[in-house]
Amino acid sequence: RLLYMRAQACSCSTAVKHHSSSVFLQCCHHLGRCGDVLEKCSCHATCMSLMSCCADYNQSCFQVMPHSSSMLGGKFLLLINCVLFFCRFKGEILRDGFIDIEGRAYCISPLLYETGWIPFDVSTDGIKFDRSAQYFSVHPSKADPAYKVTLVNAMQWQYYGTPNVAGRLEFTWNSSLISAEKVNIELWGYRDVCTYHPGCVHCVRAIHASPIHGSGQQCCYDSTGALVLTGDSVGGSTPDRAHDWGSPPYIKPPRVPGYSHWLYDVMSFYYCCLWSDHCHIYLKRRPSSGCQNYRPPRAGVVLGDPHFITFDGLRYTFNGKGEYYLVSSPAKGLSVQARTEQVKLKNGESTFEVNEFFPSHYIRAMGNISKNSSLFTYDSEHLLDMYNIPPSHDPTFVPAFSLPESLDDPLVADMLTMCYGEGSQFCKYDTLTTRDLTVGNATLKAYQKHQALLYALKPVVSCGWLPTPRNGWKNGTDYLEGSTLSFACNKGYIMYGSAERTCLGDGTWAGDQPFCITVIICIAVKLRFDEMVHLRSDEAENRKRLTSDPPLLSSFRGLTPALHPFLVLTTNTDFLLIVIGDK
Structure with a gap:
């Protein structure tokens, strides 16, 4: 069975209900209707066929070619079957239209500060904007490479301001794309990941801001x-003040795609780390996240003929024929729909399919879609006859429930050699159903790939970053469960705290934070009441004696006679005062 999918967030379009050239009462002239499929007629381009x-x-x-380009603008947009006077984007950005010598109408896309579908309408008389289309604005990094500018001497820009680095920046572009004799040039940004995270080989960003x-x-x-953290390396992971892809409602900083990130994050890195010696300030203000609270996403998959593994691990084969909800989240405005077709054999014949895991009534649990909620278009006679006119779920399609593994079948021996291990039931099923070893092998590979993904998404326990003690060093930068870090002090300092700490399964570190401290010995210092306090081996007793009422000391660090048999007073985390009394 072939599986087709379409996904859309917050769609209000509905399926075409009629296949006719009759005139309907509904119309397209209202702003935003073009591109939609209405209840009784269509304003989508497929309505022509x-x-x-x-x-x-x-x-x-009308239709626009190309239908998308960079949000930076400057792209020639061909308006098909349209005569124009003005172009208007987002209902407010006006641009003059023009006609070439062959009578074709054009607009030039404007500079936009957002990505996504942009309302686009035109005026044919300079007064009313009564014709519309849709135009898709994309992040500059997604634009056609042929239209990008190449910075020739990139290292000169990277080390701008450092000694012996000066001069003009040089860059090139395809001059055939610009017919003007003069151009205005503005350098808005430059991208080089290795510059920003030295020592790292792979960086990923959160999808959403x-x-x-x-x-x-x-x-x-x-x-x-x-995971590399800024506490251990200048190339460590950093949070972004502005997400590189921007975020709704866009338009203004820090939500403009690409350029808010350049302004707030990249330029500050250049000024602090590449063009000065103040990188420690940048890293202090941009500390890495240890990801203690991160929860990986769950993965589901549809593979083969078709087999489903849900987000919570439920596995089943579903052989309904029609259009169904694959994922639905009304709270998030997300709807993913799937269309299934009967598989075709190599000889062109159709075959019924098998449901090994669930009874036939489970078909209804798949969630067949209604005509009003369909995200699909029906732009051929086949799709109209097979999916639009009949019910969304074909109740006449009855699958067989078993296919024998007969040793007389010449396909079975090769199938058993190929289909083994975890996922073999899916491999066998698809091989016997389609009579094709290639299909069975593809299903097995897809299953194994999904299992590898699940393994990669297993939750891990992180205990978070631990600092290196001042006047000492730290051995190890792995902060996950089971990892052990060791600490030591420079010459002239002693360790106060734990020399080793291990990340526990509950996300906490065993032991105490280590400090490297200096010992100062003072002779013949009298205490309150002219008393000498002799420390005992019992630390609890020492604490009780030194903090009694009235207290001899306001705080007590719990040191014992292992250092000295007399009074020990800690003044701060850097200095330890040992007082030796002599009456």
């Missing part, structure tokens, strides 16, 4: 796969 267009489609809607602050998170890893 389906003969389901609303009566005013040709007078209200913080909805409150528009900020982002970045994690960088070394060649061993360990």
Whole structure:
């Protein structure tokens, strides 16, 4: 069975209900209708081949080529079947339209401060904007490489301001794309990941920005796969004040895609770390996250003929024929729909399919979609006849429930050689159903790939970063469960705290924070009441005696006669005062 999927967030479009060229009462001229499929007619481009267009489609809607380009603007947009006077983007950004010598209409895309679908309409008389289309604005990094500028002397920009580095920046572009004799040039940004995270081989960003602050998170890893933190390396992971992809409602900093990140995050790194010696300030203000609170996402998969593994690990084979909800989250505005078709054999014949794991009534649990909620288009006679006119779920399709593994079948021997281990039941099922070893092998490989993904997504316990003690050093930078870090002090200092700490399964560190302290010995110092206090081996008793009422000391660190048989007074974490009395 072939599986087709479409996903959309917060879609309000509905399926075409009629296959006819009749005139309907609904129309396309309202702003935003073009590109939609209405209840009784269509304002989508496929309506032309389906003969389901609303009566005013040709007078209200037009197509744009290309339908997307960089948010930086400057792209020629060809308006198909349209005569224009002005172009308007987002209902407020006006641009003059023009006609070439062949009579084709064009607009030039404007500079936008957001990505996504942009409302786009035109005026044919300079007064009313009564024809519309949709234009997709993308992040500059996703633009066509042919339209990008190449910085020739990148290292000169990187080390700008350092001794013996000066001069003009040089860059090139495809001059055939710009026919003007003069151009205005503005350098808005430059990208070089290795510059920002030396020692790291792989960096990933959080997909979504913080909805409150528009900020982002970045994690960088070394060649061993360990998370690199700024507390241990200048190339460590850093949070982003502005997410590189921007965040709704866009338009203003820090939510403009690409350039808010450049302004707030990249430029500050250049000024602090590349063009000065103040990187410690940058890293102090941008400490890495130890990811103690991170919870990995769950993965589901649809593979083969088709077999489902849900987010919570439930496995089943579903052989319904029709259109169904694959994922639905009304609270998040997310809907993913799937279309299944009957598989075709190599000889062109169809075959019924098998449901090994669930009874036939489970078909309803898949969640077949209604015509009004379909995200699919029906732009061929086949799709109209097979999916649009009949019910979303085909109740006449009855699968067989078993296929024998007969030793007389020449396919079985090769199948048993290929299909073994975990996931073999899916491999066998698809091989016998399709009569094709290639299909069975592809299913097995897809299953194994999904298992590898699940392994990679297993939750890990992190105890968080531990600092290196001042006047000492730390051995180890792995902060995950089971890891042990050791600490030592420089010459002239003694260790106060734990010399080793191990990350426990509950996310906490065993032992106490270590300090490297200096010992100062003072002779013949009298205490309150002219008393000498002799320390005993019992630390609890020492604490009780020294903090009694009235207290001899306001605080007591719990040191014992192992250092000296008399009074020990800690003044701070850096100095230890040992008083030796002599009456």
